[in-house]
Structure formats: C-alpha cells, structure tokens
Amino acid sequence: MTPARKKRLSLVGLLLAGVGVAAALMLSAFSENMLYFYPPSEVAAGEAPVDYPFRMGGMVADDSVAHGDGVEVRFEVTDGAVAIPVRYEGVLPDLFREGQGVVVRGRLDGNGAFTADEVLAKHDENYMPPEVADAMAAAKAAQSVEGGGG
Template sequence: MRLRKQQRLALVLLALLLVGGATGLVLAALQDKVAFFVSPSDVAAQKLGTGKRFRLGGLVVDGSIRREADGTVRFAVTDTAHQVPVVYKGLLPDLFRDGQGVVAQGVLRQDGVFEAGEVLAKHDEKYMPKEVADALKQAGYWKHDENGGQKTP
C-alpha cells in the first residue's frame, strides 16, 4: 500500500516537472518574438533599452518621408508630443503617406533611430490600430465624429 502511494507521488512530481520544463522552454523561445507596443513619448522617456524588439505606433510626420536610391525609406513617427526617426528597407504599404497612422515593428538603435523590419498602415479612413488610437487619445489629439468614425483635428 505504501509503495503504491510513493509511486503515485513520484509520477505526479515527474509530470509537474515536465510541464514546468516545457512551459519554461516555450516562454524562453517566445521572449524574442513578442513585440510590445510603445508610443514615441515612451521612446522619448527612455522606458526601454536599445536592441529590444517592439512596435512603434503613431502618425507619419508631414514632410518627413525620404526615399533613398538603395530602397531605404526614412520617415518620422509622432504621437503629436514627440517624434521618433524611423528607417525601413523594403516595400511599404500602398496607403503609406504623410499624416497616415502606422505601426512599425523593429528595434531601437543606439543612435535613437528606430530600425523597422515591418511597417503597417491603416487600410481605410475609419480604421486605425487600437494601440495608435489609444496613444493619440492619451495625447489629446484624437476625436470621434458623429458617425462613429475617428478623425484627427
């Protein structure tokens, strides 16, 4: 009888150990893949270190888009309080333009420039990523019109 209880206890402990180990491996693997959203004000406040992957959201600053011969695009993203310079090499969405709401995923370099690996733009005039809209609301820049759509002043 006593041997049976010990075997059951050992089996339960082994199962818990395996589940804990598997959970630890999954979390370690996902650590580099998870990207948190931050606003340009968060970047200016230096709430995160360089080299960490995150999503930067806001509006493309008017007149900031510069296209280089090698396909690199430089622009700035703002939440109306602060701006972050962004560099991106690749194809941009068709709707990417000045004043457009964007979310760029990448890393912040030592020189303060955000190096994007992916850039997303809103797909119609009533849609903006929730994170971008929340950041603009917090900055006091975002308003709703009477039809339920969003607009900026």
C-alpha cells in the first residue's frame, strides 16, 4: 500500500468516525428532550413513567382548584374517566379555569401525584390540543363500553 493511499484511507476513517460521533450526540440529545403525552387514564393505569418528565392533558376537574401558600396551586386533570392530582408552583395562565382544557408538563411521583413544571391552557374557546381531544374521546368510549356491559 502506498503512503498516499494510507493517508487517504485514514482520512476516510476519521471522517466516518466523526460522522458517527455527531450522529450519536444528536440522537442522545433528541431522546433526552423528547416528552411523551399521556392522558390521565393511562397515567392511572401505570403506563406513564415515574420520576421522568412527560406531558399530561385533559380538563381541569370541577371544584378541584385549591390555592395554597404563595403561588402554589393544586388541581385535578381529568379525561372524563380518571382524575389525577396536580401540584404546581407558579403563575397560572390567564385562561386557566375549571372545566377548561389544559396540558401540564412535569413528573409523576411515587404516590401517583403529578408535579407540574409548566401549565398550558387552551387559547381559544373552540380549540383543544389534538392529544387531549383524542384522549378524552377514548376515555369516553371506554367508559360507555364499561357502563353498557355491566
């Protein structure tokens, strides 16, 4: 093998190694920043990860909002079948209220309570995030099947 060919081969090897490292770093960053969405029924069924960030959405349950000390707020998010308690410290969006659609981002603790880092309320009277609408429809369908079969 000639010295020029060895040099070219090592250059190609270094280039491939660099591309491999860059791809591995991109995939790692992507997987760390990915947030999954779960409706309250799946969270209650144990399908959501414990102590790992994810999004949960549904409706703010009626008569569930309780303001604590300072900016602490406790409320429940429901999909019509199950309600999950949520604890949040911070300023709530102006559109946040009982009976309205909401998506919360945070972590589930070992006791089944959700600690939110962010609360997003729907921005329009006719809008509901697609994930929340699908989850609510699925919960309603499951509830009607259970109610009709028993």
